[in-house]
Amino acid sequence: MTDLNEPLARGEKAPETKPRGAGGPARKRPVPEAKLLEFAELLFFAYRDFTRDPDAILKDFSFGRAHHRVLHFVNRHSGLRVADLLVILTITKQSLSRVLKQLIDKGYVVQQAGASDRRERLLFPTDKGRALAERLAAPQSLRLAEALKAAGPGAEAVLRRFLESMVNAEERPQVSSIMASSPVAPKTGDKGGGS
Amino acid sequence: MTDLNEPLARGEKAPETKPRGAGGPARKRPVPEAKLLEFAELLFFAYRDFTRDPDAILKDFSFGRAHHRVLHFVNRHSGLRVADLLVILTITKQSLSRVLKQLIDKGYVVQQAGASDRRERLLFPTDKGRALAERLAAPQSLRLAEALKAAGPGAEAVLRRFLESMVNAEERPQVSSIMASSPVAPKTGDKGGGS
């Protein structure tokens, strides 16, 4: 691993740190630019490792992170439409199609025509799909639980406000709507095993 | 956008929400599984949008997110070695090589042989590189500043603890070391423009 532990400043000159006052004139001390960039880095590292455990598991199934994303949302918000998934993931129909088809072919997800609008394809996890989704979620939940504990009391509320505010303002209603939607069992024929 | 605002539960049956008590027997109320998964989703949405603004800018330069990552770390921690970058990004030498070469060829990054170990290639941003890095960072800093504000007082400390704890325990020393390392100017010949 070529130690990266000793402080890694191998240059020769002085560290040109002029303490450039970050923002404009403002009371209540705006967070200085440098500190904001630290959070940017921390977010990168956090997300990097957040995805690591499931990525490893996915390999055993010849799936990738894209499959995980689809399976997660289908599982947590089952009954959603293809169009919903496109908005959530912000990818093209063709990209989604590829991974979704694989999930369907391998029996992790089933589709069902919408009741009110039969053009719609509502998506549901099968038992197998639910099982995999839970297995993938487990290490992430663990990680989150520990991080919340480490963050201390009040962390949940703070974090929720922070993360929600990180989302594009225009999209916050969608996100709220998605997160509010409960899982729903498929019609019957019940190929998914509705508990 | 095919409204996704009305709650998206188009299924037919009852929402099988048995309030499955998440963990084992524990006082101090462990965060229930469902809530943890909400945080997982929020993190996904937050990161999705966190990368959006720079991604759009990068297009104008025919660069991708990979270039952004490299440029960011070279800029913030200039003087780091290729090996450091590999640890940070957790990608292969060959993957890094591709984007790094482009950044060098187009004059955003310069290399310099290490003083103590001339095998090492220390990486520095050029003026041009610094400018692009700052331009890419700007919308992200803005987003972070607003999110921190929205998260309320104490958010910085809470968030820092949370994010640090999200990182793999084994890698936390490296991350700390990286974040502690100040930018350093190149030797001279000073192709980077050392302020």
Place this chain on the structure above:
DNA sequence: GAAATAAGTCAACATGGCTGACATAACCGA
């Protein structure tokens, strides 16, 4: 009945990961 909508499909391409093999230069210890 015509237009709009939801979904699916084909084809081609770009980015950025990966593995494996190998080359060069420099360092370091015996």
Place this chain on the structure above:
DNA sequence: TCGGTTATGTCAGCCATGTTGACTTATTTC
């Protein structure tokens, strides 16, 4: 000084997952 290790670079090819553009089918809606 020589031989092994290390840091970096490079060639070649593969795979996952994103993209655009064009087009079909079924269904709903006006």
